[in-house]
Amino acid sequence: MIEVGSREWLRATLALSLGSFLVFLNLYQTHPLLPMLASRFSISSLYSSWTLAGCTAGLAFALLVCARLADRFGRRRVMLWTLAGAIALSLIASLVEQFESLVVLRILQGMLLAGLPATAIAYMGEEFNRRALISAVGIYIAANSLGGIAGRVLGGLLAGWFDSWHATFLGIGIISVLLFPLVVWLLPVQRNFTPTQASPGQLRLALGSHLRNPLLVGAYFIGGLNFLVFLNQFSYLTFLLSAEPFALPPQWLGMLFLTYLSGTLASSISGRCAQRIGAEQLLLVGIALMALGGVLLLGQTLAFILGGLLVSSFGFFLAHACASAWVGQHVEHNRALASSLYLVAYYLGASLGGFYLHPFWERGQLPGLVLGIELVLLVTAGLSLWLARQKAHRDQPLAI
Numbered sequence: 001m002i003e004v005g006s007r008e009w010l011r012a013t014l015a016l017s018l019g020s021f022l023v024f025l026n027l028y029q030t031h032p033l034l035p036m037l038a039s040r041f042s043i044s045s046l047y048s049s050w051t052l053a054g055c056t057a058g059l060a061f062a063l064l065v066c067a068r069l070a071d072r073f074g075r076r077r078v079m080l081w082t083l084a085g086a087i088a089l090s091l092i093a094s095l096v097e098q099f100e101s102l103v104v105l106r107i108l109q110g111m112l113l114a115g116l117p118a119t120a121i122a123y124m125g126e127e128f129n130r131r132a133l134i135s136a137v138g139i140y141i142a143a144n145s146l147g148g149i150a151g152r153v154l155g156g157l158l159a160g161w162f163d164s165w166h167a168t169f170l171g172i173g174i175i176s177v178l179l180f181p182l183v184v185w186l187l188p189v190q191r192n193f194t195p196t197q198a199s200p201g202q203l204r205l206a207l208g209s210h211l212r213n214p215l216l217v218g219a220y221f222i223g224g225l226n227f228l229v230f231l232n233q234f235s236y237l238t239f240l241l242s243a244e245p246f247a248l249p250p251q252w253l254g255m256l257f258l259t260y261l262s263g264t265l266a267s268s269i270s271g272r273c274a275q276r277i278g279a280e281q282l283l284l285v286g287i288a289l290m291a292l293g294g295v296l297l298l299g300q301t302l303a304f305i306l307g308g309l310l311v312s313s314f315g316f317f318l319a320h321a322c323a324s325a326w327v328g329q330h331v332e333h334n335r336a337l338a339s340s341l342y343l344v345a346y347y348l349g350a351s352l353g354g355f356y357l358h359p360f361w362e363r364g365q366l367p368g369l370v371l372g373i374e375l376v377l378l379v380t381a382g383l384s385l386w387l388a389r390q391k392a393h394r395d396q397p398l399a400i
Contacts, residue, residue, distance in 0.1 A: 001129040015186035017143035024147030032156035032254040035242040058110025060347035066118035067340035075123040082115025090173035121339040142267035149260040156254020218387035224345030229373040232353030259309035263317030270321035280388035289315025294373040
């Protein structure tokens with residue numbers, strides 16, 4: 001097994017982190033463009049969000065398929081081929097003119113982007129020892145946030161500089177093409193992978209086993225619900241900040257997502273924090289920080305909004321890193337499937353959050369948005385307490 005600090009650990013962690021960076025670079029490139037797309041195509045804020053929600057939905061629904069393909073053909077092969085296809089679709093999207101065509105391409109791109117997230121944690125779980133896995137997951141998720149930041153910031157800058165959303169897809173596609181060969185070169189071939197051919201009913205049995213495990217189901221709900229409100233608060237805030245009195249152009253809306261940098265920090269230290277205070281406690285701390293960040297948004301000035309997003313980002317990625325590692329530590333079989341189920345819940349939350357928050361936004365604007373966020377965080381805080389009790393009950397020795 002690969003150990004922390006070894007040459008193989010460095011290569012594999014860097015390759016997976018760079019690949020993850022490219023996934024989220026491409027996934028979130030339309031996030032700061034939503035007001036521009038709504039204006040250019042004369043559509044509503046909810047409809048324009050389908051360029052993001054459609055991509056995350058495609059990713060969510062393809063995760064299980066990619067996980068099963070990875071079980072049969074290998075993690076490395078699935079990760080590399082799907083990532084190459086997703087990058088090609090960014091270049092193709094720069095050529096389309098119809099909004100419906102753009103949404104279709106984004107859904108297909110999301111399906112291909114699922115390949116790496118569906119299998120990366122399983123790759124680490126098979127190749128790394130426990131300590132190496134915990135450390136690598138934190139770095140890997142930090143790369144997720146960096147990719148999300150870069151996609152949004154570059155997406156906004158390119159659209160603002162060239163006054164065209166086409167420039168965003170072209171520029172990010174070119175950057176991805178240049179970086180992809182480095183992922184191929186760095187990622188080691190697996191040594192501990194054993195191909196498996198799914199027999200009839202095997203997937204159903206494996207799914208049933210994971211979905212009957214409360215230690216996994218609790219983490220799935222927490223990850224999905226937290227992301228439901230965290231991601232989509234940014235979507236509605238771009239519309240708030242693009243209107244008067246702020247009137248920020250796309251390049252400045254992209255800069256809004258630099259607040260994710262606090263999440264990058266949180267992900268990178270999550271492993272050490274979990275070892276010190278316990279994963280259950282750290283999960284609750286992350287949710288509490290998200291709730292505090294939501295309250296700060298009510299200041300309704302740019303300074304309060306940025307401060308609230310910094311706090312919320314730190315809390316969200318702390319909780320996300322903790323929940324992701326939790327799944328890896330509490331599963332003994334079908335690791336790729338277990339990790340994929342977490343990500344299915346996670347990205348379904350991303351896709352559905354716009355619909356959930358829309359009535360809060362329409363009726364109450366920013367205060368309504370914050371109310372919708374806090375209601376969900378009350379639920380996930382309760383789930384985290386329930387999860388801790390389930391683990392304590394399972395770990396309790398049987399009386400003789």
